Amino acid sequence: MAEASFLALGDSYTIGEGVPEEGRWPVQLVARLREHGVAVAAPYIVATTGWTTDELSSAMDAAGLHGKYGLVTLLIGVNNQYRGRSSVEYREQFLALLERAGKLAGDSRRVVVVSIPDWGVTAFAEGRDRAAIGREIDAFNAIAHDETHRAHARWVDVTTASREAGARPDMLVDDGLHPSARQYGMWVERIFPQALAAVRELPG
Template identity: 65%
Template sequence: MPLHYLALGDSYTIGEAVPATGRWPVQLVHQLRARGVAIDDPQIIAVTGWTTDELSAAMDAATFTPPYDLVTLLIGVNNQYRGRAAGEYRSQFSGLLRRAIALAGGRAAHVVVVSIPDWGVTRFAREQDRDPAQIARALDVYNAIARDEAGRAGTRWVDITPISRRHPDLVADDGLHPGAAQYTLWTDAILPAAAAAVK
């Protein structure tokens, strides 16, 4: 039987402004299949603009078929964008992580947490006259929380934030969200952790 993959997140997971084939969860499945892994198309629970609590509410209403052999979680940029407190993020992210582990059949090593990219380097941020240094500092705090919670829970952690900072021009036409080419770089970084999770 093929393995089952659940991707939880927001605009970065659903691939806002890119074709479905450009989404990194879809690219990840293609790369895993190229390695000989029999895996289904991803079930994606993600909508542009979602915060941690909105993802949790959507999960309450979603239909799942656990246990999943791979679960990825990338969430938090909209918490930062809306100026939410870091302490609130930790509490809500920790809850989402527990749910992700449960959906993976209690197997924490089958969950991969992906860091939040830095939107402060994008053309959108420049056009909005946003402070890139302030955005970077805030996202570094959020990512430190996510990394800490992932470590505590025994899940896997992949840091794609440096990729987003090195490639500010690899964005979609909206000038904000990554383009398919940047998602390919993310996929290359996520692949080893995902392959180890389903091994």
């Protein structure tokens, strides 16, 4: 059986800022899928710390992505929120990315959208308005959830997991902001069922 190709699109959370390669959640996800007998290739990751929606789009252009992927994941938006960019702009640009992801997957049901985690609960956010950060993250996630549902793609909430992890040292890397491999493992528990359905339920 041919391996399903896997494209992971995002920012620092997808590239795994501060964790070794094997700790990144897309890499952990592949290991989990393989444990369940799913033939899936190592992830091709298009993600860099700090990217916003438009920067990810430009990077996708530069990467010259083409063909059909068996699984595409998309997690983007925290830097839009961090930089104070508008929710109206986010909806427009997120939707464009989601449409591109669906085309690359050949079927929107092969696209798994992962929610934006809440960095307002981390040690890095000490002294900031944590409640306001949480509200803004929720607003961006509501947009992403709405557009994901409309596109018939798959949605996974990891925001709850990030809030459960909070500022615990074992759940963050040394910068006090980005998740540790252990926290990413919590995310994979939530992402795995949708990723499994995406690669198993649809014809190649």
